[in-house]
Amino acid sequence: MFGKIGLVGIGPIGSSLARVICRERLAGHIAIASGGIETLKRAEKLKLGDTYTTEANEAVRGADLVVVSVPVGASGAVAEEIEPALKEGAILTEVGSAKVSAIAQMQPVVPEGVHFIPGHPLTGTEKSGDAGFADLFENRWCILTPLEGTDLTALEKLSEFWRRCGANIGTTDPQHHDTTLALVSHLPHIIAYNIVGTAADLETVTKSKVIKYSASGFRDLTRLAASDPRTWHDMCLHNRDAILEMMARFLEDLAHLQRAIRWGEGDKLFDFFTRARAIRCSIIEEGQNIDASGYIPSARQSGIRRSLAQQTAPSPRHPQGRCQLDPSL
Numbered sequence: 001m002f003g004k005i006g007l008v009g010i011g012p013i014g015s016s017l018a019r020v021i022c023r024e025r026l027a028g029h030i031a032i033a034s035g036g037i038e039t040l041k042r043a044e045k046l047k048l049g050d051t052y053t054t055e056a057n058e059a060v061r062g063a064d065l066v067v068v069s070v071p072v073g074a075s076g077a078v079a080e081e082i083e084p085a086l087k088e089g090a091i092l093t094e095v096g097s098a099k100v101s102a103i104a105q106m107q108p109v110v111p112e113g114v115h116f117i118p119g120h121p122l123t124g125t126e127k128s129g130d131a132g133f134a135d136l137f138e139n140r141w142c143i144l145t146p147l148e149g150t151d152l153t154a155l156e157k158l159s160e161f162w163r164r165c166g167a168n169i170g171t172t173d174p175q176h177h178d179t180t181l182a183l184v185s186h187l188p189h190i191i192a193y194n195i196v197g198t199a200a201d202l203e204t205v206t207k208s209k210v211i212k213y214s215a216s217g218f219r220d221l222t223r224l225a226a227s228d229p230r231t232w233h234d235m236c237l238h239n240r241d242a243i244l245e246m247m248a249r250f251l252e253d254l255a256h257l258q259r260a261i262r263w264g265e266g267d268k269l270f271d272f273f274t275r276a277r278a279i280r281c282s283i284i285e286e287g288q289n290i291d292a293s294g295y296i297p298s299a300r301q302s303g304i305r306r307s308l309a310q311q312t313a314p315s316p317r318h319p320q321g322r323c324q325l326d327p328s329l
């Protein structure tokens, strides 16, 4: 698809991209740049690319596609560094989890003639470093947030690139992206970190075991707390307003629940839980299969879609169809 692809940043996302680009033969040459010399050495050892450098501008020189996969807080500095070396007509994208901030940092320095199209693959691992894998994007959404005046041919080419990496393409505007992700990705991580903190505090205060006795519910809920703290510290700083707005809504809804519990409003609680259960079931029925690692495996590869269809089909015992809430689905 591309003569040369420059990958700036080789964490979980950059290293997964390197692997899938290589597997699908999407580039004649993969140039990898990372500020961390150790990471770069590992990337070379793993043969993730063709050339390796600590100088981002070297990696992007002559590239037809440049993918910036660094913490959102570093995207402005990276854009300034690569700007003089970007080729006329090249596509420049970044994969940051907060679009408004990444765009505000990068757009002002993108030279005319370079097609800047931000995006965000909605997939991740709790792992850090270069622990990516070629299947990471398989059957997952990649949300593109094209800016006003974006060249449609470049947009289609980038969309095709992500499709060949296995992703499904969605488009939206940066603000809507950030508000949505604040609720469906950033807030769950914050809640996970927080509940682990609460349990640890309770242990200290009561001088007794708490976490040791946790059943699988607590463990499922806290899986996200194993994520790289740097990513989520970055997110709280760079999607601050949207996260605060979603936290406020969440706390308001939690207060309603608290009140219903305090007053023993059983019907209200039952209806509320039933509604939430139905929503979770519909997510599963749509094929958003979530395994315990957070990685949603390809339905195509795992055959899970078929087994889910069996589980949710009506049966004499379950005339409405049944929904298994086993997180391993």
Ligand SMILES: NC(=O)C1=CN([C@@H]2O[C@H](COP(=O)(O)OP(=O)(O)OC[C@H]3O[C@@H](n4cnc5c(N)ncnc54)[C@H](O)[C@@H]3O)[C@@H](O)[C@H]2O)C=CC1
Binding pocket: 008, 009, 010, 011, 012, 013, 014, 033, 034, 035, 036, 039, 069, 070, 071, 072, 074, 077, 078, 095, 096, 097, 098, 120, 121, 122, 123, 124, 125, 128, 129, 231
């Ligand atoms: N990890 C995840 O699950 C996901 C992350 N993202 C986004 O992808 C981007 C990359 O994230 P990860 O792959 O987790 O990698 P990461 O955030 O760990 O960053 C890895 C790369 O960025 C480079 N880097 C770090 N600080 C830098 C700086 N100040 N200047 C220049 N380069 C620097 C490192 O050398 C390394 O090569 C982030 O913006 C994140 O929001 C998007 C989807 C999922």
Ligand SMILES: O=C(O)C(=O)Cc1ccc(O)cc1
Binding pocket: 096, 097, 121, 122, 123, 124, 125, 184, 185, 224, 293, 294, 295
């Ligand atoms: O594991 C999960 O549920 C995630 O939310 C993974 C994830 C992490 C960061 C992103 O920007 C997008 C997706």
